[in-house]
Amino acid sequence: xxxxxxxxxxxxxxxxxxxxxxxxxxxxxxxxxxxxxxxxxxxxxxxxxxxxxxxxxxxxxxxxxxxxxxxxxxxxxxxxxxxxxxxxxxxxxxxxxxxxxxxxxxxxxxxxxxxxxxxxxxxxxxxxxxxxxxxxxxxxxxxxxxxxxxxxxxxxxxxxxxxxxxxxxxxxxxxxxxxxxxxxxxxxxxxxxxxxxxxxxxxxxxxxxxxxxxxxxxxxxxxxxxxxxxxxxxxxxxxxxxxxxxxxxxxxxxxxxxxxxxxxxxxxxxxxxxxxxxxxxxxxxxxxxxxxxxxxxxxxxxxxxxxxxxxxxxxxxxxxxxxxxxxxxxxxxxxxxxxxxxxxxxxxxxxxxxxxxxxxxxxxxxxxxxxxxxxxx
Amino acid sequence: xxxxxxxxxxxxxxxxxxxxxxxxxxxxxxxxxxxxxxxxxxxxxxxxxxxxxxxxxxxxxxxxxxxxxxxxxxxxxxxxxxxxxxxxxxxxxxxxxxxxxxxxxxxxxxxxxxxxxxxxxxxxxxxxxxxxxxxxxxxxxxxxxxxxxxxxxxxxxxxxxxxxxxxxxxxxxxxxxxxxxxxxxxxxxxxxxxxxxxxxxxxxxxxxxxxxxxxxxxxxxxxxxxxxxxxxxxxxxxxxxxxxxxxxxxxxxxxxxxxxxxxxxxxxxxxxxxxxxxxxxxxxxxxxxxxxxxxxxxxxxxxxxxxxxxxxxxxxxxxxxxxxxxxxxxxxxxxxxxxxxxxxxxxxxxxxxxxxxxxxxxxxxxxxxxxxxxxxx
Numbered sequence: 001x002x003x004x005x006x007x008x009x010x011x012x013x014x015x016x017x018x019x020x021x022x023x024x025x026x027x028x029x030x031x032x033x034x035x036x037x038x039x040x041x042x043x044x045x046x047x048x049x050x051x052x053x054x055x056x057x058x059x060x061x062x063x064x065x066x067x068x069x070x071x072x073x074x075x076x077x078x079x080x081x082x083x084x085x086x087x088x089x090x091x092x093x094x095x096x097x098x099x100x101x102x103x104x105x106x107x108x109x110x111x112x113x114x115x116x117x118x119x120x121x122x123x124x125x126x127x128x129x130x131x132x133x134x135x136x137x138x139x140x141x142x143x144x145x146x147x148x149x150x151x152x153x154x155x156x157x158x159x160x161x162x163x164x165x166x167x168x169x170x171x172x173x174x175x176x177x178x179x180x181x182x183x184x185x186x187x188x189x190x191x192x193x194x195x196x197x198x199x200x201x202x203x204x205x206x207x208x209x210x211x212x213x214x215x216x217x218x219x220x221x222x223x224x225x226x227x228x229x230x231x232x233x234x235x236x237x238x239x240x241x242x243x244x245x246x247x248x249x250x251x252x253x254x255x256x257x258x259x260x261x262x263x264x265x266x267x268x269x270x271x272x273x274x275x276x277x278x279x280x281x282x283x284x285x286x287x288x289x290x291x292x293x294x295x296x297x298x299x300x301x302x303x304x305x306x307x308x309x310x311x312x313x314x315x316x317x318x319x320x321x322x323x324x325x326x327x328x329x330x331x332x333x334x335x336x337x338x339x340x341x342x343x344x345x346x347x348x349x350x351x352x353x354x355x356x357x358x359x360x361x362x363x364x365x366x367x368x369x370x371x372x373x374x375x376x377x
Numbered sequence: 378x379x380x381x382x383x384x385x386x387x388x389x390x391x392x393x394x395x396x397x398x399x400x401x402x403x404x405x406x407x408x409x410x411x412x413x414x415x416x417x418x419x420x421x422x423x424x425x426x427x428x429x430x431x432x433x434x435x436x437x438x439x440x441x442x443x444x445x446x447x448x449x450x451x452x453x454x455x456x457x458x459x460x461x462x463x464x465x466x467x468x469x470x471x472x473x474x475x476x477x478x479x480x481x482x483x484x485x486x487x488x489x490x491x492x493x494x495x496x497x498x499x500x501x502x503x504x505x506x507x508x509x510x511x512x513x514x515x516x517x518x519x520x521x522x523x524x525x526x527x528x529x530x531x532x533x534x535x536x537x538x539x540x541x542x543x544x545x546x547x548x549x550x551x552x553x554x555x556x557x558x559x560x561x562x563x564x565x566x567x568x569x570x571x572x573x574x575x576x577x578x579x580x581x582x583x584x585x586x587x588x589x590x591x592x593x594x595x596x597x598x599x600x601x602x603x604x605x606x607x608x609x610x611x612x613x614x615x616x617x618x619x620x621x622x623x624x625x626x627x628x629x630x631x632x633x634x635x636x637x638x639x640x641x642x643x644x645x646x647x648x649x650x651x652x653x654x655x656x657x658x659x660x661x662x663x664x665x666x667x668x669x670x671x672x673x674x675x676x677x678x679x680x681x682x683x684x685x686x687x688x689x690x691x692x693x694x695x696x697x698x699x700x701x702x703x704x705x706x707x708x709x710x711x712x713x714x715x716x717x718x719x720x721x722x723x724x725x726x727x728x729x730x731x732x733x734x735x736x737x738x739x740x741x742x743x744x745x746x747x748x749x750x751x752x753x754x
Contacts, residue, residue, distance in 0.1 A: 002399045005397050008397050016393040017390050018390075020383065024693070053569065055430050055610040057610050058431065058435075061593045092590060092592045094590065191397065191616070192400070192430065193615070213589070215469045216434050233569075234381070234382065234562060237382060238393060238568035
């Protein structure tokens with residue numbers, strides 16, 4: 001139950017083990033066409049969504065190098081590890097990078113972005129923000145930011161949706177997002193290895209003219225190939241075929257229903273956390289993952305190891321300044337109610353193991369949590 | 378039997394369908410450590426081999442951006458589609474690119490490279506060459522080129538071994554190769570999605586100082602992470618776990634034995650080709666794939682389609698100027714003698730279908746080819 005890679009859907013596991021087919025065949029062409037259409041539904045966009053072989057960071061870089069040129073000014077909202085990474089990329093590619101630091105655990109204040117843009121008319125070619133900052137489990141106010149940035153014709157709103165697309169509402173077109181990135185190993189229930197990028201019409205104008213050095217991540221080539229029903233490079237047949245199955249699962253009912261399932265897991269995890277008199281770390285919790293503050297009396301690193309080794313529960317700890325301070329539990333992927341209960345029980349017993357005074361008996365905790373799940377179906 | 382992606386080994390298929398494990402776990406760490414060691418054995422090097430999530434083109438780009446700086450002069454040996462691609466990358470990244478054009482179907486003459494380097498002392502920071510140019514099935518004289526380039530202290534020898542590493546002899550250290558790239562969907566019998574890159578000590582000196590813009594493909598970060606037993610980005614757990622199985626298979630016996638199996642498939646394909654009085658296209662045939670000239674009376678594009686649709690044999694046609702002129706048959710991947718016979722039979726009958734006069738009866742052709750296989754085990 002890490003915030004990615006996530007437990008795979010059984011249909012995905014089955015698809016991964018299928019014999020290879022070649023990517024320049026009518027059979028694969030049909031799969032690719034379908035997948036590219038279905039990705040648009042998850043991104044909630046009429047614009048094309050591109051598939052790249054690479055991790056989410058490749059998608060983050062593709063989002064930049066296909067819209068920006070060296071010397072362009074960008075405003076990076078930095079609220080954790082992934083904000084930091086995007087800012088580092090900007091510096092590496094020669095953009096004038098201004099960083100808006102947000103206290104870890106907090107969401108950015110949209111009025112602050114509004115003020116900076118107003119004070120620097122025409123300066124910023126792009127504003128960059130994580131939809132969910134995975135390192136702090138913070139969900140940022142993307143809709144409000146989109147409204148503000150849309151008023152600036154020269155400014156693109158680039159959003160890292162790696163732990164948000166398909167997990168939290170993030171309708172690209174409706175919320176005025178100009179560049180949106182997602183990753184296969186998150187809500188798409190696939191292994192790591194694919195990243196998805198889409199551009200608004202406003203951003204697409206820069207696609208042909210951006211002067212950043214790019215070849216592998218040059219989406220002009222991919223766009224032309226997709227229009228012919230192909231991928232430019234060798235397609236990751238195995239992952240794309242599995243993606244086809246995953247998208248079938250995600251889109252079986254309206255996307256909102258899918259998002260509700262993930263939201264419910266987050267709500268349950270909050271409920272279990274509060275039942276144990278523990279606190280959430282994030283002040284703007286994301287539905288895609290929950291960060292729980294490690295109680296003062298507990299060694300956070302040992303806690304995580306105990307959860308892994310004694311209770312067979314994979315969660316993530318904190319990174320950098322949060323090392324040992326939080327544990328992070330993911331809600332994306334193939335997770336059943338039994339998994340949720342096992343997770344809650346593991347939290348309970350692992351705290352009991354180190355003699356933390358718990359508010360209720362294990363039996364009662366079990367009944368409480370079970371009842372919550374029954375009442376929220 | 379395309380020259381990649383190739384038929385997967387059954388152990389690889391099984392590994393691909395396994396449930397997900399997280400990449401920051403001791404279990405995955407052990408797999409990664411073993412894989413990184415075994416890759417060195419296939420590359421025949423004492424230097425580290427890096428794994429990147431991406432297609433072979435990502436590896437080709439990584440090889441450049443981690444050793445070269447804008448303004449550097451490079452000599453690109455261009456003998457087909459992939460030579461062309463590497464030259465395009467060089468231009469995109471701002472290197473002074475000189476192209477040594479080699480007639481398609483022929484191997485580069487090492488003396489010509491020797492002459493160019495001698496006439497331009499100190500000029501070229503790198504010479505780039507495909508070990509096997511996949512578009513023409515040509516194997517280049519890498520050993521001789523390595524000897525020549527090694528005499529030039531300032532010049533790196535960068536080799537695209539995507540359809541050669543693990544298929545043709547290409548001992549990196551012994552043959553003075555400074556940068557070597559491989560791809561998962563070739564001799565490694567995996568799906569597309571991983572690329573492997575290794576640098577000589579001579580090339581590694583540039584790793585820290587190269588000024589090309591790079592982030593996703595920056596191997597300095599990967600080097601530091603590997604030294605701690607991790608990958609820098611989310612690891613492609615599924616593919617790396619399958620790679621572990623593939624490397625076990627490839628290295629079960631000495632690597633030479635593995636290469637001999639692939640050579641034997643190429644020799645058989647040549648034998649079958651000559652039995653049909655057809656000609657090879659490449660004047661320096663690679664063991665990894667065979668290019669057969671389409672006879673004048675035959676429509677090459679229809680021939681390929683017929684092989685695919687009537688005989689269930691996936692092969693590739695020619696690209697660009699070779700469109701319709703050749704068919705390319707791959708010898709990498711999980712290919713049995715039954716597959717080889719089926720391929721030969723498909724060639725025979727598909728030519729018979731269009732009333733090509735064949736030198737022998739189908740029955741005799743079958744016996745001839747079968748005997749060849751029995752005699753060459």
